[in-house]
Amino acid sequence: MKRSFFGLQQPRFKYDAVSNVNIEPVRIAVPEKVTLFLNRPFEGKTPRTLNVGDRVKTGQKITLYEDSDAYVISSVTGVIRSFDSFLGDYGQALTAINIEPEQTDEFDEALRKALEEDGIAAARDYLLSIPGGMPPEMLKGGHVDTLVICGIEQDLLSITNQFVTKSKVSAMNKGVSAIKKITGVHKVVMALPQSLIQEAGAIGGASGVELRVIEDEYPSANPRLIMRDVMGQVVPADKRPEELGIFFVNAEAIAAVGEAVEKKILPVTKTLTVIKKDMTKTVVEARIGTPFSDIFQALDITLFDRDRIIVGGPMSGTTVYAEDHPVDPRTLSIMIQDSSDVPLVSDYPCINCGECVRICPADVPVNMLVRFLEARQYETAADEYDLHSCIECGLCSFVCPSKIPVFQYIRLGKYELDRIRLEEEAEAPETLEEPAPETEETTEEETKTAAAAKEEEA
Amino acid sequence: MYNRKKFIVSHAPFWHDGSWIAQRSYNILLAALPAVILSIYYYGLPALGVVALSVSSAMLWELGFTRVSKTADTIGDGSAAVIGMMFAMLLPPVAPWWLIVAGTFLAVVIGKMIYGGIGGNPFNPAVLAYAIIGVSWWDYLNFDAAIVNYDLGFITMFPLALAKHAGMHTDLFNVQQIISSYNLTDLLMGRQVGGIGATFGLGLLLGGIYLIIRGIIRWEISISFLAGVGFTALLFQAADPGRYAGPLFHLLTGYTLLGAFFLATEDSSSPVNFLPMLIYGAAAGILTVLIRNIGAYPEGVIFAILVVNLINPLLDKIRPKALGKVT
Numbered sequence: 001m002k003r004s005f006f007g008l009q010q011p012r013f014k015y016d017a018v019s020n021v022n023i024e025p026v027r028i029a030v031p032e033k034v035t036l037f038l039n040r041p042f043e044g045k046t047p048r049t050l051n052v053g054d055r056v057k058t059g060q061k062i063t064l065y066e067d068s069d070a071y072v073i074s075s076v077t078g079v080i081r082s083f084d085s086f087l088g089d090y091g092q093a094l095t096a097i098n099i100e101p102e103q104t105d106e107f108d109e110a111l112r113k114a115l116e117e118d119g120i121a122a123a124r125d126y127l128l129s130i131p132g133g134m135p136p137e138m139l140k141g142g143h144v145d146t147l148v149i150c151g152i153e154q155d156l157l158s159i160t161n162q163f164v165t166k167s168k169v170s171a172m173n174k175g176v177s178a179i180k181k182i183t184g185v186h187k188v189v190m191a192l193p194q195s196l197i198q199e200a201g202a203i204g205g206a207s208g209v210e211l212r213v214i215e216d217e218y219p220s221a222n223p224r225l226i227m228r229d230v231m232g233q234v235v236p237a238d239k240r241p242e243e244l245g246i247f248f249v250n251a252e253a254i255a256a257v258g259e260a261v262e263k264k265i266l267p268v269t270k271t272l273t274v275i276k277k278d279m280t281k282t283v284v285e286a287r288i289g290t291p292f293s294d295i296f297q298a299l300d301i302t303l304f305d306r307d308r309i310i311v312g313g314p315m316s317g318t319t320v321y322a323e324d325h326p327v328d329p330r331t332l333s334i335m336i337q338d339s340s341d342v343p344l345v346s347d348y349p350c351i352n353c354g355e356c357v358r359i360c361p362a363d364v365p366v367n368m369l370v371r372f373l374e375a376r377q378y379e380t381a382a383d384e385y386d387l388h389s390c391i392e393c394g395l396c397s398f399v400c401p402s403k404i405p406v407f408q409y410i411r412l413g414k415y416e417l418d419r420i421r422l423e424e425e426a427e428a429p430e431t432l433e434e435p436a437p438e439t440e441e442t443t444e445e446e447t448k449t450a451a452a453a454k455e456e457e458a
Numbered sequence: 459m460y461n462r463k464k465f466i467v468s469h470a471p472f473w474h475d476g477s478w479i480a481q482r483s484y485n486i487l488l489a490a491l492p493a494v495i496l497s498i499y500y501y502g503l504p505a506l507g508v509v510a511l512s513v514s515s516a517m518l519w520e521l522g523f524t525r526v527s528k529t530a531d532t533i534g535d536g537s538a539a540v541i542g543m544m545f546a547m548l549l550p551p552v553a554p555w556w557l558i559v560a561g562t563f564l565a566v567v568i569g570k571m572i573y574g575g576i577g578g579n580p581f582n583p584a585v586l587a588y589a590i591i592g593v594s595w596w597d598y599l600n601f602d603a604a605i606v607n608y609d610l611g612f613i614t615m616f617p618l619a620l621a622k623h624a625g626m627h628t629d630l631f632n633v634q635q636i637i638s639s640y641n642l643t644d645l646l647m648g649r650q651v652g653g654i655g656a657t658f659g660l661g662l663l664l665g666g667i668y669l670i671i672r673g674i675i676r677w678e679i680s681i682s683f684l685a686g687v688g689f690t691a692l693l694f695q696a697a698d699p700g701r702y703a704g705p706l707f708h709l710l711t712g713y714t715l716l717g718a719f720f721l722a723t724e725d726s727s728s729p730v731n732f733l734p735m736l737i738y739g740a741a742a743g744i745l746t747v748l749i750r751n752i753g754a755y756p757e758g759v760i761f762a763i764l765v766v767n768l769i770n771p772l773l774d775k776i777r778p779k780a781l782g783k784v785t
Contacts, residue, residue, distance in 0.1 A: 011475055224781065237782035308466045319467040335472075342466050343474035348535075351479060351577040354676070354730025362781035367730055368774075386780035394471030401477040402577070408469045 013218035017195040018162045025283040034099045034289035035326040040070040041093035042085035059266040060108040075268035075288040076101035112264040120181045131270040132253030133330040144185040145245030151192040152221045155313020158273045158333035161251040168255040169202045175258030219393035223248045237388040273333040291324035306339035315394035348402040356396035362389045366396045373409040483536025489669045492661030497654045501551035509546040516542025516562040523571045537576045544584035547655020550604035561587045581767045582724040601651045612649040617711040619756040625701040645710040656716040666719030675723035678735035683718040686743020713759035727767040734773035742766040
C-alpha cells in the first residue's frame, strides 16, 4: 500500500484472483434482528400496507407505502417490530424495516404464482433487491441494448463476483437466459479476469454470452473503462452507460435470477467478502438484512473505537457509523480498517507535482480541477477542467503528497452540481414569470418587514 | 445506544501511499548534499557559513511570515529549507551575511509566501531571489572576486565568463584553447569556479538521478533541459568554432546541471503533462545558451528558468482529451 522506494514507477494494484483458491464460504445463522432498507423516505402518516406486529414470509415482496410501488423483499419469516428513518450516503433518505425472524422459513408463493400464470416476464416486478442488485431502470422496461455481467468487482480486494462466477455456473446460465427473456436483451457480455476465462467457458457456451477479458490492473473493471477498452465505445462524460442502453450487473445478481426462476422462490442469501484488519479475506453467506455485528461475531472480529468499517472496497467504498448496519443486496464486501491504518487528509494546497495527472486513467487535469473545487467553482470545474469525466477510482487521492482529499472534493463537486441543477429545474417556471429585479424588491421588502418586526419587539 | 463504539467515518479512498511534502523536501536536500559538501571541502568554513545562514534564515523568514499573517506554521514541510539550500547553492563560496539574509527574504517572502505559500509561486523562489540580488548587487556575486584569497590548485576563473570574454575578443584569445585548459575530470569533480552547489558535476548528476528514481523530480524536464543546452551549443559551435564553446563545456559549467535537476524541476512553477514538460525543459535549455552566447550575461540559466516559469501555465494547456469529453 505504501509508495515504493522507486517512485518513478506508478503504483499498480492488481485485482485479486480466486481461480486457484478453493473457497468455502462461512454461513452466518439467521440473526435475531433483520433490517431492510426501502428506498423511500420514512413517512409516519402515509397509509401503510403492513404495520408493526404484522407477519411477513421469506421472499415476500413488501410494498410498504400504499401510494408508492417501491418495494423490498423480506429475507426472513418473522414479525415486523418497528419502522425507522435512515439517512444513507449523501443524505439519501430511506425507510428501515426491522423484523424479528422466526427460526423456520415459510416461503412466499407470490413469485411462483406470477411465473405460472403470466410466464417468465412476470419476474420483472420481483428482481429489484435480489442479492447483487438489479439496475432499476432496466426492470422498469427501458430499452436494454447490451447487458454487461461483471465477473469481477470494480474495487480492489473484494472477490464476491469472482467467487460466484466460479461456483455457480449453472445458476448463471439459467439467469442469463431468464434475463434475456425478461428484458428482451440480445447482446450479453461477460467481463472477466483472465484467470476465470476457463472456468467461465461453460457460461458462454450454453446461453450465448460473449466472454471478454479485462486487465487485472485497477481500475480496469470500472464501467466506463470497460466501455472504452472492452466494448470499444466511449461514454460521453455527461451521460451514464445506462442512458445508452448499456447496463452493468453483478455476476451474483445473474446467478440469483437463475435460482429464482428455477426454484420459483426469491433467493435471500447474500454472498460477500469480509476483509479483516490483516487483509485476509473470508467469503460469507448471510441473509440480506443481517447486522454486520453478527458477521463479525461469527468470524471472531473485534472492533475498537476509531476503527473504520468500509462497505465496498478501499478505493471507492463507503463507511458506516454503526456495527449493526445491515447487509444490503448490493453489499459486495465489508472491510475493516484498524485505527492505526487510517490515513489522514490535510488542508495543504496543491504543490503541482502532477502525480494525480499522471495516474488518472481518465486523463482529467486533476491539478487544475482541485484548485477550482477547493474554491467551490464547481461550474468552471465542470466546464473547463473535465469534472464529469472522472470515473471515481480514487487513485488521485491515493497518490497526493499534499494529502488533499481530491476524490472527496470531486464527489462533493458532482453532488453540488446535481443539487444546483435539481433546484434550478424546480424553480425554472417561477424565474420565467418573475424577472430578476422583482426578486430583489421582495428581499428588500422582507428585510424591511423583519426590521419592523424587530423594532416592534424592542 | 450511547455507549456504542465510535468509528471513523469518511469518504473513499481509504488508502494513501504515505507520501508527504516533507519527505519530498528532505530527499531534495539529501540529493543536494554531495555537491554542497564538496564545495565546503574546497572553500572551508566560509562556504559552510553561507549554506547554514541561507537555510536557517529562509526557514526563519517563513516562520516569521506565518506568525505575522496568523496562518498555520508551514516550516515543518521543509519547503523553506529547500529554498534556502537552493539559494545557497547559487551563491559564491564567500558572500556577506546581509546579502544572504536579504536574498532569502526575497526568495521565501516575495518569491513564495505572498502568493499563498507552497504551491502558489509562479517562479522558482530561489531563482527569482538570485535574479533580484544579481541585478541589485552584481559585484558581490562575482565568483572570481569572491575567491580571490584562495589558493585552490585549479583555474580560478569562472569558465563561462572566461569563454565569453574570449569569444568577444577573438583577435586576442582562442576560445578552443581556453576551453581545452579545463579538462573533463576537473569539471566533473568540482575543480572549477562557480556557485557553492553548482561545480561538482558528478555529485549533481548522482543527486539528480536519485531524485528521478524516487519520482520526486521529472526526468522529462531534466533530460529535455540538458538536450536543449547541448543541442543549441552544438549549433553555435558548428556555426563559429572560433567564438563559441561546445556542448560539453556548456553542460558542465555554470548552473546547467543545478538548473536541470534542482531549479527547473521545482513543482509549482513547472508543468505536469508529458509534452509540456518536454517543451518547458527544452525551451529553458535553448534560452540558456542563447543568453550565454549572444546575451549580455555570461550565465543564462537564471533568466532562462524565470522566462519558462512564465510560460508554464500556458504550456500545461496542452493536455490529452479527458475520457468522454465531447468537444
